[in-house]
Amino acid sequence: EKNGFDHFMLKEIYEQPSAITDTYRGRLLVDDGIIRMAGVDDNLERFLNAKRIVIVACGTSWHAGLVAEYVFEDLARIPVEVEYASEFRYRNPIINSDDVVIAISQSGETADTMAAIKLAKEKGAFVFGVCNVVGSSISRETNAGAYTHAGPEIGVASTKAFTTQITVLTLIALKLAKAKGSISNSDFHMHLRELETIPQKVEESLKSNEHIQKVAFKYKDARNCLYLGRGFNFPVALEGALKLKEISYIHAEGYPAAEMKHGPIALIDEEMPVVVIATRKGHYEKVVSNIQEIKSRQGKIIGIVTEGDTSVRELADYVIEVPDTIEALTPLITTIPLQLLSYHIAVMLGKNVDQPRNLAKSVTVE
Numbered sequence: 001e002k003n004g005f006d007h008f009m010l011k012e013i014y015e016q017p018s019a020i021t022d023t024y025r026g027r028l029l030v031d032d033g034i035i036r037m038a039g040v041d042d043n044l045e046r047f048l049n050a051k052r053i054v055i056v057a058c059g060t061s062w063h064a065g066l067v068a069e070y071v072f073e074d075l076a077r078i079p080v081e082v083e084y085a086s087e088f089r090y091r092n093p094i095i096n097s098d099d100v101v102i103a104i105s106q107s108g109e110t111a112d113t114m115a116a117i118k119l120a121k122e123k124g125a126f127v128f129g130v131c132n133v134v135g136s137s138i139s140r141e142t143n144a145g146a147y148t149h150a151g152p153e154i155g156v157a158s159t160k161a162f163t164t165q166i167t168v169l170t171l172i173a174l175k176l177a178k179a180k181g182s183i184s185n186s187d188f189h190m191h192l193r194e195l196e197t198i199p200q201k202v203e204e205s206l207k208s209n210e211h212i213q214k215v216a217f218k219y220k221d222a223r224n225c226l227y228l229g230r231g232f233n234f235p236v237a238l239e240g241a242l243k244l245k246e247i248s249y250i251h252a253e254g255y256p257a258a259e260m261k262h263g264p265i266a267l268i269d270e271e272m273p274v275v276v277i278a279t280r281k282g283h284y285e286k287v288v289s290n291i292q293e294i295k296s297r298q299g300k301i302i303g304i305v306t307e308g309d310t311s312v313r314e315l316a317d318y319v320i321e322v323p324d325t326i327e328a329l330t331p332l333i334t335t336i337p338l339q340l341l342s343y344h345i346a347v348m349l350g351k352n353v354d355q356p357r358n359l360a361k362s363v364t365v366e
């Protein structure tokens with residue numbers, strides 16, 4: 001049941017440290033310096049010979065696919081395309097027999113994703129599934145796969161499925177990077193060690209809950225909200241916006257921070273909250289200047305920042321701190337405050353958090 005939490009969504013947000021641990025247990029062998037995943041090991045040649053990887057999914061799972069695009073390309077140097085399953089299936093896609101298709105689905109029952117898999121198989125591609133529900137239709141239809149071990153996800157808004165999908169995909173990317181030699185030994189070991197600390201860092205991030213509740217109270221009456229991020233955290237911005245719209249019915253959009261000036265900046269005024277993922281990594285300075293652009297137009301800024309940050313704090317109306325980690329792993333941490341923010345806003349607005357209007361947990365019709 002809900003284990004003392006008011007909603008399944010909150011319970012599932014808090015389960016993430018253990019869900020991530022369960023997902024890498026037996027796979028991430030830090031002391032031995034190896035990643036063991038039967039579904040990948042048994043098909044290693046297919047992965048290594050792939051000229052590209054095509055990821056198909058819907059909704060939050062599609063966002064996990066976008067994070068994976070950054071991780072695979074950065075670490076394993078394999079070109080990745082991420083497709084909405086619903087678009088892929090109807091546009092006569094070019095699929096080669098040496099393509100690897102990765103289908104991501106929490107439920108394993110999503111109709112569009114299933115149809116995309118069937119099409120890819122017909123064209124001779126090797127299809128690998130990343131599902132949460134054991135024995136689901138998609139897990140049976142795919143040629144091989146790796147389960148996320150998130151446990152049952154009841155809330156319609158996907159939370160722990162997302163972070164465990166990213167965990168599995170990161171493990172695969174690291175494994176392929178090692179096999180291809182596209183990562184140095186020391187970098188590989190550093191990533192393994194760091195991945196093992198993620199559950200603890202998610203736990204740390206959850207400690208901001210009360211502070212996030214205050215931020216939620218401040219912005220709960222907004223009509224619109226923007227989410228910005230760059231690089232690995234651009235998909236996290238999309239996911240943050242989806243979480244807010246599906247459970248609070250506030251209109252929200254996610255953008256790569258630098259796209260602001262190509263249109264969305266016109267929306268900014270003193271009524272517009274802008275959530276900016278601004279961890280002290282890769283594009284930090286550029287994100288800070290994006291924040292300045294918002295500030296000079298009176299936008300309200302909520303910064304998701306690395307512990308101890310000072311530059312964003314000076315500019316932002318609120319900051320929410322998260323622990324530091326290596327760049328490729330930041331999505332696993334920066335997602336947490338965004339989930340909590342949308343949760344609290346929806347609760348304050350009196351919405352049905354676990355079963356939002358018009359939505360079903362698995363979308364088995366097209």
Ligand code: M6R
Binds near residue numbers: 113158
């Ligand atoms: O079960 P799946 O992962 O295939 O579901 C895909 C989407 O329907 C799902 O992620 C949906 O977007 C969620 N409600 C998002 O929170």
